[in-house]
Amino acid sequence: MKARSLTMASAALAVGIATLAAGCGTTTKTTTGTAPTTPKSGGTLTVALPPQTNLDWYLPINTASSDQIYNGWMDNQIYKPLIFLNDQYQIVWKSSIASKITYNKAGTVYHVFIGKNWKWSTGQPVTANDLMFTWNVVKAASASNAPTPWPFVGAGTGDIPSGIQSVVENNSHEVTFTLKQPANQEWFIYNGLIQLVPMPSAELNLYAKGPNPTAADWTKEVQYLGSIGSRPSTAQLASDGPFELVSATPNQTWIMKPNPDYGGYKPKIGKLDFVYEASSTAEFSALRQGQISLGYLDPSQLGAKAQLTSQGDRIVPAYTLGVYWTELNMWPGTSYASIFDQLYIRKALEMATDQQAIADQIYKGYAIPSYGPIPPVPKTKFYDPSAEPTIAYDPTAAKKLLEAHGWHLKNGVMINAQGKPLNLTFLWVTGSSSGQQIVQLMQQDWKAIGVQTTLKGVNFNQFLTDTSNKHSSAWQVATGSGWVYNGPGWLPTGGQLFSSTAPSGTGYANNEEDALIAATHKPYPSEADFLKAFFKYEAYTAQQLPMLWEPNFGSINVISANTHGAVKWGNPVTANPQYNHMWLSSSN
Incomplete structure (x- = not known):
């Protein structure tokens, strides 16, 4: 995804130590007493966004202008990915909607199995029908005549959608993809299938219902989705991720609460806030006042880092792939x-x-x-x-x-x-x-x-x-x-x-x-x-x-003294943090 330089990783992924280069900066840690090891419940985890950056897209499939990593940080909390990769670029099945993927030796046929533990915040299970809905939306949004604001930004990547011969829903928890020609299996899974994040078809599909929707129906459907993709209310329809969107105020804050129906590791924090920052100076001031859990330093601010470490904040550089x-x-x-x-x-x-x-x-x-x-x-x-x-x-x-x-x-x-x-x-x-x-x-x-x-x-x-x-x-x-x-x-x-x-x-x-x-x-x-x-x-x-x-x-990340699990679960190499595993030792 497109990322902003300088404060790219530091804003919300904030935190994991990727491989540090010898001689590239330093890591400063200030410890006061013994750090608590038992996760506590409650509190607000506040994440600083890069300066002058808004979150403005509320679907897990993107256009070229919405394809920024910061939208992804929010959307990944609402929509559980089909395939989740850790910092070693390994699939973590327990954090993926897919429970497994099998394929033939030729690399032409792939069976995707949907885990049965996932459900939407509406109470309905995540099924193969939701994956099929995403597939058909992506196919229509990738067409040469796709209406504004499309085309889909992933069109042409990982054989999606033009390299696919057929997609068949075998049952409520299995879908088979057949390619037109053999492909490197890892490449198709990591670059093709991974793009197909299941969306709540029951809530989003208005124009392509029934057993045999036409191409015109799907064009009308993607036109509708394009018109609501920038509305926060779209993300509030249903969530199968660890959090639900409560409110979104441009140039201010995006507030999320834990999803009680989440089928994975349930969040300990009581609230997750993404906070707009007018400048790196304003963000530094908020860090000093203890208003931010996960933030960053602009390199020009390194001379003032003692103002943060003296209050127990940790400064941790990290690099992304x-x-x-x-x-x-x-x-x-x-x-x-x-x-x-x-x-x-x-x-x-x-x-x-x-x-x-x-x-x-x-x-x-x-x-x-x-x-x-x-x-x-x-x-x-x-x-x-x-x-x-x-x-x-x-x-x-x-x-x-x-x-x-x-x-x-x-x-x-x-x-x-x-x-x-x-x-x-x-x-x-x-x-x-x-x-x-x-x-x-x-x-x-x-x-x-x-x-x-x-x-x-x-x-x-x-x-x-x-x-x-x-x-x-x-x-x-x-x-x-x-x-x-x-x-x-x-x-x-x-x-x-x-x-x-x-x-x-x-x-x-x-x-x-x-x-x-x-x-x-x-x-x-x-x-x-x-x-x-x-x-x-x-x-x-x-x-x-x-x-x-x-x-x-290397982003220069700042972790507040009472924020825990950030280094382990920040996933800086992939820039895909798991906030549901982080917790606070005291409410803020």
């Missing part, structure tokens, strides 16, 4: 698409971006320069350092590269033979001092090679709306976001980001890239054979620069 970037507007027909289509342009911009300075001076050492689609930290089997060689910061060489392709300086700006200047609108996410420092540093470095930029700051929600618009030339480059491999695709094979039809890309298209991505989707006799194909994709993508690579940062 994600990729952070500067996006390039390469959508066909936009004003600079033909320029950005040239690899040498992308390479010059990357060579003029000082990743080490960003990591050291702005992130204060809580970041690792990254040069490809897989970060070096946290350490995973997907990262091959030989596939992602360092791209040295060298503005002199970057300028020469542009000049070698016919560009020349005119009044300090590079211009090509056709008179087109490298004069770019640079979109960035407001609300963070460090975010502003990064974009100003990049502006300064790029100016040295003749690339002029006009900075345009917007809040995170508007940023997603702007960058997902395939027809807008109002921006050329954009920074302040990234992608965590936690949906639509969890296995990081890149199809959802870098293929020519990527639902979450920004217009990059390359036939060889497509072929290498497709090769990772095939079934292989061993993991070693799969990884061989994966590393070829990784190496090619790294050097192609479909986005400009940025450091993988």
Whole structure:
């Protein structure tokens, strides 16, 4: 999912220690007395959202503009995922609606079994019919004629929906998916089936009822769902997750209460609040006043961390399995698409971006320069350092590269033979001092090679709306976001980001890239054979620069003194926290 950089993980996942890089920051813990070990009931767990970020989507299937990780934090508490993955990217069946999934050796037939312990807050059981409803909604929302605000953001990822030959409801707790061609089983489960979060069909299905609804019925149904997806009342119809939505007030708070009908581990806390923050300064003030259970520090605030540790708060850095970037507007027909289509342009911009300075001076050492689609930290089997060689910061060489392709300086700006200047609108996410420092540093470095930029700051929600618009030339480059491999695709094979039809890309298209991505989707006799194909994709993508690579940062999370279970259940690598396992030692 799309994630905001800097405070991405720190806001609500807040908390687990992923693999820390040696020498990257420090972990500060202040202990007063013996920490309680017996979970208590009651209290309000308050989670700070990133600055100027609203939760604005109340269905578990997303459009391009609603596909942000923070909506996912809320929606995952309301709608139980079909498949839940832990920080080791292993399926946790007791936290999944599916009790098991079986498949044939060819990778063409998959049987999904629905656990019988799950039920909606209405008292009705979660059944295969709810999974079928989600499947049919996703299929209709992925169609070329899908009404606004669709298409479904996962369309084309994990063979959903175009790679599916048939879907059959065998009984109330079993559904069979048959593919058109063999697929890597792990890839289809992790990137395809995982997208199909069951929705309460009894409450949501208004227009596609009966034994044989038509395609027109389903189009009308997804049009209806699109119209109510942004309404909090939609999420209040039924929940099979650990919490129910009580209220939602934009620019203020989103309040949730425990779901008494939840079929898994029931929450100990009495209430879960997601809280809007106007700025990182406002959030720090709330931390000092003890108003936040799970929060974060902007790197610029590290000098004041003693104000928090002195009151017992813990500061815990964490890294996600994600990729952070500067996006390039390469959508066909936009004003600079033909320029950005040239690899040498992308390479010059990357060579003029000082990743080490960003990591050291702005992130204060809580970041690792990254040069490809897989970060070096946290350490995973997907990262091959030989596939992602360092791209040295060298503005002199970057300028020469542009000049070698016919560009020349005119009044300090590079211009090509056709008179087109490298004069770019640079979109960035407001609300963070460090975010502003990064974009100003990049502006300064790029100016040295003749690339002029006009900075345009917007809040995170508007940023997603702007960058997902395939027809807008109002921006050329954009920074302040990234992608965590936690949906639509969890296995990081890149199809959802870098293929020519990527639902979450920004217009990059390359036939060889497509072929290498497709090769990772095939079934292989061993993991070693799969990884061989994966590393070829990784190496090619790294050097192609479909986005400009940025450091993988460690979020600087703050856990209040009376909050427990946050490190164990924060799941920072997947950015999928389990708040129902957290508890408070005293009510707040």
